[in-house]
Amino acid sequence: MALLELKNVSAGYGKNIILKDFCIDIEEGKLVSLLGSSGCGKTTTLRTMAGFIDVVKGQFLFDGQDYTRTPIHKRGFGYVFQSYALFPHLSVFDNVAFGLKRRHVNRTEIKERVTEMLTRVGLSGFEDRLPADMSGGQRQRVALARALVLKPRVLLMDEPLSNLDARLRVEMRVEIRRLQQEMGITAVYVTHDQEECFSISDQVAIMNNGRIEQMDTPMHIFNYPVNEFTARFVGFENFVPVTLENGRYVSASGTVFETDKTAPRLKAACRPDDLQLLPGHEGGIMRLRGEIVVATFLGKQMQYLVHTREGDFLVNTAAEALYAPHDPVTVCFPREKTIFTLDETPVTAP
Amino acid sequence: MKKSRLLLVLTVLTYIFLVGPMLIMVGTSFSSTAAVSFPPTGFSLQWYEKAFTLPSFQRGFVTSLTVSLIGTVLAMLLGIPAAYAINKYRFRGKALVNGFFLSPTLVPALVLGFALLRSFIPRIGGSVYLGLVVGYTLIALPYIIRTTGSAMSNFDFSIEEAARSLGTPAVPAFFLTVIPNIRSGLISAFILAFINSFNDVSIGVFISSPGTMTLPTAMQSLIIGRMDPTIAAASVLLMLMTILLMTLSEKLLGIKLRR
Amino acid sequence: MKKRWLLTLFAPGVVFLVLCCAWPVLRIVLQTIYDDTGAVSFAGYASLFGKSFFRNSLLRTLRLSAITTLVCAVVGIPVSFYISRLAEKRKSLAISLATFPLLTSAIVRSICWIVLLGKKGVINNLLVGIGLIDKPLSILYTETSMLIGYIQLFMPLMLLSLVGVMESIDDELLQAAQTLGCPPILAFAKVVIPLSVSGLITGGMLVFTGTMTAYATPNLLGGTKTKVLSTLLDQYANVNSDWVSASMVAAVMIFFTVLVNVLFTQIANRLNRRQNG
Structure with missing residues (x-):
């Protein structure tokens, strides 16, 4: 059974409905990418799952439960923003500890878990830095650590690598894939970069005009695009x-x-x-x-x-x-x- | 959704509190009776007629207008060169000089008026008019330094140096490069400093004589006697002047007046 | 060369400030600490602070300033946040509507409240008219009416200072806090408030010193029993012609203005240092 399920969902910004009767199933433990050019509805899909956008019609199910109207803070999904959205007034440690403090975890455990998570993303020793004093790649790692330290069942990522230079992008995508598999998290990954998406995903959904054109494994999509749109997308010219x-x-x-x-x-x-x-x-x-x-x-x-x-x-x-x-x-x-x-x-x- | 509606209600209430009383006063100024009432009983322009013909208001208006204008111009003449030097050059004691130019803000306007009355006016032969000019120059000066200073801090002084390298002497180069580029900053600083001076009550509390009195002081001395819609009418005229200056600067010059 | 040029640029302003501001003000202040023999003496201040009338006025001034600042902050924070999230056109209108009262004379804005709150004012007429009360309320010439006037006078300063900093807070920070488990109100408290402290301090300083030194509002909306420093200064000088006491009150006003400025700047600096590591 799918862990995340959008059923005939219509959603958008005010009167501008971007998704119409949209359906997608995401299986547990998979990393699924939403791939498409800007305005195709991939970010809208992700934001709908996170709860940032109100669903006008249809249902969003998480683990079989109706989450359509569940407030953002009760969903417990990790979210990594394109801009990272680190709290500029808090140190790296406090950024990562932010969610744990909300969950009334005791202080020693917070310290333990934050330290462990920071080591995991290669940032031990950076606890007292402020986000402003870090490089793009380091901020990206803090953003990942902040979401992952809560051990969420679902991690939603909105173009997390788009602000990094080419070399760092390759490095970080391997890192993201490794963390996702190690921790057994179900992840939804939004990107417009085909290579990035094919290299880390279990499944790719190619989106266009608020619809999914094709959803399959990267290899299948690459070799057997089902229509002209996906074919062009994967290099048939x-x-x-x-x-x-x-x-x-x-x-x-x-x-x-x-x-x-x-x-x-x-x-x-x-x-x-x-x-x-x-x-x-x-x-x-x-x-x-x-x-x-x-x-x-x-x-x-x-x-x-x-x-x-x-x-x-x-x-x-x-x-x-x-x-x-x-x-x-x-x-x-x-x-x-x-x-x-x-x-x-x-x-x-x- | 519900929360933002709560915020909307609070915001609307705040604005009603801020602007509502002024609107009600506009209503009472058209009253046909001497009693202050709202909604107004009847409609007449008699209070406006009175406000226009009251000699103390007429003289107050002229005094306020000329004193504020002269004070603002003087403040600009003194302040712009200083702001220019502070923003362009690096030198020892810069923070000190800057602080000194902003120091009048640490003296409440009322106290400034008092000090001028006690220690300055007697030395200049007791001219109340000159005292007011000096007072408003002092109020406007820090303001001018700050606003033109922030306009100049965004100016790339290498443009001025380019003009100098092309053979323009220092002073023409300043007027040909710096001034045009900070023009809108200068205009809005001028208008705002003028409005501030014109509206100011505090300086006039101590610096006034029966013959030379700012408009706010004249209005105040009338209220102490009695409250009739003449004051409301005069207030409405003052608000109109503000609105006029705000819209004119926005529509004609594209400058939004912001404090 | 450069020195002479700098001197030319600064000289007119400095000369003017020394002759017309520094010297007159210093003279007033210095006069209050020299006795007739020319020796330094604080006897004048001792007797001034010995008068309960003065002490009450000073405390009232500080109390009203504090309450005004507090109310402006408590109301200003949510309202400014709402304004900062409005679409461009509406935000611009809201800012203009807050700027307009600021550009209107304090005397005009105090007169509004006389019209509204007076014994024969709009509110009393209305309340008596509909039979809710039989005798008009005495709101005018009390601390309440002064507070109302002060808050209306200075709220826009707080709003404009806060909107300025809140505009630059990204919505995504609030969403991030929510994905980490904060309900919206807590997300606001943990993200927006700490990030708008600088605006709060600027606004707070303007409101506090503004209230402390305002003249028209306490003069028109306060009564003889609700004197504050500014109206007391007026009374000593213009009514009693007690120039010595007046000068001391003036000095006290300068002292507190400088003190509040220094305190607020200190807080701002400390917070800045903490935020910048």
Whole structure:
């Protein structure tokens, strides 16, 4: 059974409803990421779970109990803010001890637990510092320690790494994953960084326009996006619309594509890394004739922009300058690397 | 939700307490009878007519207006160079100088008036008018130092140095770079210092003569005799002046008057 | 070169301040501690403090200042918080509405209360009119009416000082306190109040010294039995022509103004030091 469950929830800010009839299940012990661009509703989802946003319609269940109207302070969820929201007037120790004092834990135990938690996040010796005197990464650790010292069953994190530089981000995400697994906490993690999210999550929910487009393990999403939105999100950049004609899928220029799918209109998609280029014009199944437009040196690879009758495609090849602009080439879609998604664009009159 | 409604109620009540009495006074000023009553009985402008024609009010208005204006201008002439030096240069005893310029705030205005009456006016030939000018200059000076000082602390003095490096002498460079950039700070400091002086009651308590009296002092001596709606009408006119200055500076100059 | 330039900039102001402020004020103060023979003597103060009339006025001044400051703080904290959380347009209106009374003469604002609280004032007329009381209440010319006047006079200073600091307190800090188990009111007490102490001190200092030295309000709303230092100074000088006593009262007023300034600044400094480690 899911530990956290939003059932047909509508929520937002005043009259601006962002989530409509929204559903999500989060299983115990998992780290689930909500991934999407800004305004997709990922933070709203998180804030709804924390209780910062009033639910207009629907239910929020925690461990089977109705938590829809439970006040924030009675939920007992840990929350890590994007801005960290450390109390500027309190020392690191007092920041971390803040929640324990509320729970009437006795003083020696507070000291023990805070010290242990600070050691765990690598901040022992920083007890008397004020947040203003610490670096971004250290503040991040204090924020984590402050939430985790209460041993919450649920940890909610809102883009916790977005204010850190690239190296620290990688370091901290490993740290977060380690702590989450060690302590067996169920975590919901909001981010717009795909790599970050895939690297630490058990499950990823890709969100768009207040809906979940796809929720699955990172690997599944990466290899089998279910629709064009998720496909584009995980790096599929080349799309060819195909229609079913006489039992075969054919592109606008007449090239045949092979798939087991059966919908009337599909889109074949392939990542730039997976497309292949052949010199000259060769016909055949899943091959398009084109011409090099631009060649760009990317360091490890060459990237070609290829113009075809089906549109322009990006192809990454080994770092050898094999083609020059205006060279005729053939773009090949390898069968095992090509996915087919439903073509949801409205049909236009020819 | 419930809590914020409680806060809303408290806030509204506070504002009623702050502004409500003034609104009621506006009502009573239109009364057609001499008794102070609200809601007003009848409607007439006779009290306004009286407030305008009362000689002590007329003279008080002119005195207050000129004395406040001269005092504020003097305070700016004395204060701006000092604020400039304090904010631009580093020198020994800076905190001391700054403290000295702000020291009149440690003397209550009433006491300042008293001291001027006892120790200053006799030395300048007993001119009450000059005494008032000096008093208002003293009240405005720390204020000007503080407000223009905070405007200058946000000014990048390398702009002024750039003008100097282009061959502009010191004084023109000041007027061409510093003044335009702290213009809105200067204007709001001027208006606020003027309003403060114009409204001030305390200096006039001791520095007044039957012929030279600020408007608040004239109003006060009238109340001691009797309370009739003339005072209310005069008060309303004073409030109108404040509102006028607040809206004019906001609409025309884009400056919000804040203390 | 720089020295001469600095001197040019400061000289006019310094000369003016010395001649027109420092010297007259010092002379008044010094006169009170020299007797006729020119020796230092505090006999004058001894006799002044020996008068219960004076002692009562001094205590009344301090008491009323303290109560006014307290009321302004207790009401000001929640109200300022509410204002600081308003949307930009409404907040701006609320601030203007608080600024307006500040820019209105103290005399005008005291007159409002005469109109309201007098024996034939609006409130008494109303209460008698609806038959709630048969004789008008004597609120005017008491400490109560003075307090009402003071609070109305100085509340805006507290509000503006507090709104200024509260605006910069992030909502997320309150939410953080709540996720750590504090109900909203406790979160407010543990986060907002400690973070607005600097505004509270600035506001408190302005209100306290303002009340202590205000003249129009106690003069118009107080009576002969509710003298405070400022009205006492007026009486000694303008009514009794007792210049010696008047000078001593003036000196006492300066003393307490400076004292309160120093005390509040000390508290602010100590808190700053603690907060900055």
